Amino acid sequence: xxxxxxxxxxxxxxxxxxxxxxxxxxxxxxxxxxxxxxxxxxxxxxxxxxxxxxxxxxxxxxxxxxxxxxxxxxxxxxxxxxxxxxxxxxxxxxxxxxxxxxxxxxxxxxxxxxxxxxxxxxxxxxxxxxxxxxxxxxxxxxxxxxxxxxxxxxxxxxxxxxxxxxxxxxxxxxxxxxxxxxxxxxxxxxxxxxxxxxxxxxxxxxxxxxxxxxxxxxxxxxxxxxxxxxxxxxxxxxxxxxxxxxxxxxxxxxxxxxxxxxxxxxxxx
Amino acid sequence: xxxxxxxxxxxxxxxxxxxxxxxxxxxxxxxxxxxxxxxxxxxxxxxxxxxxxxxxxxxxxxxxxxxxxxxxxxxxxxxxxxxxxxxxxxxxxxxxxxxxxxxxxxxxxxxxxxxxxxxxxxxxxxxxxxxxxxxxxxxxxxxxxxxxxxxxxxxxxxxxxxxxxxxxxxxxxxxxxxxxxxxxxxxxxxxxxxxxxxxxxxxxxxxxxxxxxxxxxxxxxxxxxxxxxxxxxxxxxxxxxxxxxxxxxxxxxxxxxxxxxxxxxxxxxxxxxxxxxxxxxxxxxxxxxxxxxxxxxxxxxxxxxxxxxxxxxxxxxxxxxxxxxxxxxxxxxxxxxxxxx
Numbered sequence: 001x002x003x004x005x006x007x008x009x010x011x012x013x014x015x016x017x018x019x020x021x022x023x024x025x026x027x028x029x030x031x032x033x034x035x036x037x038x039x040x041x042x043x044x045x046x047x048x049x050x051x052x053x054x055x056x057x058x059x060x061x062x063x064x065x066x067x068x069x070x071x072x073x074x075x076x077x078x079x080x081x082x083x084x085x086x087x088x089x090x091x092x093x094x095x096x097x098x099x100x101x102x103x104x105x106x107x108x109x110x111x112x113x114x115x116x117x118x119x120x121x122x123x124x125x126x127x128x129x130x131x132x133x134x135x136x137x138x139x140x141x142x143x144x145x146x147x148x149x150x151x152x153x154x155x156x157x158x159x160x161x162x163x164x165x166x167x168x169x170x171x172x173x174x175x176x177x178x179x180x181x182x183x184x185x186x187x188x189x190x191x192x193x194x195x196x197x198x199x200x201x202x203x204x205x206x207x208x209x210x211x212x213x214x215x216x217x218x219x220x221x222x223x224x225x226x227x228x229x230x231x232x233x234x235x236x237x238x239x240x241x242x243x244x245x246x247x248x249x250x251x252x253x254x255x256x257x258x259x260x261x262x263x264x265x266x267x268x269x
Numbered sequence: 270x271x272x273x274x275x276x277x278x279x280x281x282x283x284x285x286x287x288x289x290x291x292x293x294x295x296x297x298x299x300x301x302x303x304x305x306x307x308x309x310x311x312x313x314x315x316x317x318x319x320x321x322x323x324x325x326x327x328x329x330x331x332x333x334x335x336x337x338x339x340x341x342x343x344x345x346x347x348x349x350x351x352x353x354x355x356x357x358x359x360x361x362x363x364x365x366x367x368x369x370x371x372x373x374x375x376x377x378x379x380x381x382x383x384x385x386x387x388x389x390x391x392x393x394x395x396x397x398x399x400x401x402x403x404x405x406x407x408x409x410x411x412x413x414x415x416x417x418x419x420x421x422x423x424x425x426x427x428x429x430x431x432x433x434x435x436x437x438x439x440x441x442x443x444x445x446x447x448x449x450x451x452x453x454x455x456x457x458x459x460x461x462x463x464x465x466x467x468x469x470x471x472x473x474x475x476x477x478x479x480x481x482x483x484x485x486x487x488x489x490x491x492x493x494x495x496x497x498x499x500x501x502x503x504x505x506x507x508x509x510x511x512x513x514x515x516x517x518x519x520x521x522x523x524x525x526x527x528x529x530x531x532x533x534x535x536x537x538x539x540x541x542x543x544x545x546x547x548x549x550x551x552x553x554x555x556x557x558x559x560x561x562x563x564x565x566x567x568x569x570x571x572x573x574x575x576x577x578x579x580x581x582x583x584x585x586x587x588x589x590x591x592x593x594x595x596x597x598x599x600x601x602x603x604x605x606x607x608x609x610x
Contacts, residue, residue, distance in 0.1 A: 014410075015410075017411075021410055021413055021414065023414055030416070100409045100410055100414075101409065101416075103388070104379065105383065105388060108383075135410065135411050136409070136410055137409060138392065138408065138409060138410065138411055138412075139379070139389075139390065139391050139392070140375055140379070140391050140392075141379035141389055141391060142379075144376070144377070144379040144380035144383070145379055145380060145383045147380060148380045148383045148384065149383075153347060153348045153351070153455070154347065154348065154455065154456050154457055155347040155376065155377075155380065156347070156376075157372070157375065157376045158372060158376075160537065160538075173463065174372070174376075175372065175538070176345070176372040176373075176462065177371065177372055179464075179538050180462045180463060180464055181462065181463045181464075182345060182372075182459060182461075182462055182463075183459070183460040183461055183462070183463050184346060184457050184458065184459050184460065185457065185458050185460055186456055186457045187456040187457075188456070196537070197537035197540070198537075233388075233420055233421040233422045234418055234419070234420055234421075235418065235419040235420075236416055236417070236418055237399070237404060237417040237418065237419060238416065238417045239409070239414055239415070239416040239417075240414065240415055240416075241413065241414055241415075242414075242415050245588045246574070246588055246589060246590065246591055247591075248586065248587055248588055248589070248590055248591065248592070248593055249591065249592045249593070250581055250587075250593050250595065251592060251593065251594045251595065251596075252581065252595045253595075254594065254596070256596055256597070256600035256601045256603075256604050257604050259577070259594045259596055259601050259604070260601055260602075260604030260605040260607070260608055261604075261608065262594075263554065263575065263577075263594075263601070263605055264605055264608045264609060266552070266573075266575065267478060267511060267552065267554075
């Protein structure tokens with residue numbers, strides 16, 4: 001009898017958050033200036049999902065982690081050089097655009113098809129992980145659609161904690177309004193979890209894990225199927241970086257007591 | 270369905286009740302926004318019992334009230350909420366579904382739109398008409414780019430962020446609600462709500478003021494040593510006196526995740542910026558904050574901004590804040606706390 005979970009993590013790549021982004025008009029709609037030149041990282045919240053998946057798999061014998069990623073494969077390969085050292089997983093690569101101006105529905109459709117094609121996937125042991133929002137489109141929509149396409153109706157978003165009970169039940173903490181967590185108990189897998197930050201720090205690089213991962217990853221990247229993701233039906237009437245400049249009043253050499261008085265008056269005003 | 274755009278939409282304002290049966294402010298703001306479009310709209314309500322909520326907005330101008338009610342819809346969970354929202358949208362034959370961007374609707378509406386053959390846009394900050402077509406303003410790349418979009422997909426579910434419109438007021442009366450029976454199942458039970466483990470209620474979305482702590486609080490000070498305990502005392506003292514909401518830059522939160530001795534009451538929930546929240550408060554006071562664009566987006570939606578910072582040219586403050594006090598935050602905040610009751 002099989003035991004453990006089959007954890008599928010959906011994660012794409014995004015421009016390094018420290019890069020300055022500038023929109024440009026491309027042939028297919030808006031895009032980022034020098035998009036292919038920008039250094040990329042694994043989407044931060046999806047990366048947390050991967051770390052949580054690896055942690056769960058390590059503590060649940062018989063589990064396996066898959067990482068399904070839709071991105072330009074050359075850039076995906078660059079990012080995987082680092083990510084591969086973080087945790088053991090099997091990469092399923094899809095070659096397509098990873099920009100924010102594509103449709104969540106297109107991306108979800110490609111991801112769901114790739115997941116359905118995983119050999120011997122046992123749906124009764126499936127945990128579908130991802131970030132609750134990307135750092136590109138930022139819609140928080142893709143994972144729900146993947147779940148719908150796979151028939152998973154137990155879905156959770158903004159997840160910070162998952163605890164598996166002795167009976168296989170899943171106790172899940174989701175972010176809700178007011179800085180609180182909603183605590184839910186799901187009877188068992190399958191379930192979909194869109195992760196927020198979680199509780200785990202980023203794992204240290206482990207070159208041995210990286211070497212093991214990369215052997216299979218190179219093959220997965222070579223076999224990456226082209227995936228369609230566009231924005232049919234959407235018209236962008238405008239895309240712009242917001243005006244941010246304020247006329248800042250610089251206050252130097254003012255005694256701390258005077259600054260404090262001014263701040264308190266402002267707070268009370 | 271890709272039915273193209275018509276001048277007149279069939280609008281459903283989709284709302285859920287809170288645990289007390291009332292509507293949240295964000296729900297009333299969505300209703301207020303719907304009225305500005307100048308098109309007829311119906312209201313769909315989901316919750317344990319929706320009559321009181323419907324009565325509270327009876328005179329909002331809706332052409333019809335629809336409801337899904339029952340104990341199973343009291344809980345915020347995907348299976349039952351999606352079934353309720355889908356049933357309400359189908360009953361209204363909606364081409365456009367407007368709802369507040371609550372955690373409850375954010376969780377389900379993309380999936381519901383998929384079931385209906387449409388599309389969902391979340392985190393909308395503006396909805397309006399241009400040349401007879403519906404346009405939505407929303408952010409991309411974590412609040413670093415703003416786009417205005419139109420869609421041919423229908424139905425189009427649009428979830429509107431809080432604080433982006435005037436809340437509907439004074440519309441109470443007696444509403445007639447057409448109830449819809451929905452058979453919904455879920456393998457999930459909601460046990461309740463839990464506050465952060467720190468026990469410190471430091472996140473207050475309704476607060477007037479956002480207090481942002483930067484990494485400078487836990488760095489070595491002029492004497493070459495960190496003064497973390499003093500920093501904690503000053504910050505918590507200020508929060509106690511002002512009931513301000515507490516935000517933190519990502520770097521500070523990351524340090525705490527790595528187990529370093531930093532401000533002990535901060536969690537990931539306090540994080541603002543690229544990978545955190547973008548809160549909407551009327552005023553924001555940043556202290557010891559440094560950094561450029563990825564962190565600055567954390568207070569993009571704060572209206573009045575002041576900063577206390579030792580570096581007058583810091584990217585966080587210069588050009589981003591209305592006032593920058595070039596001073597030691599330890600000294601200033603000690604004086605501020607002394608002036609507060």
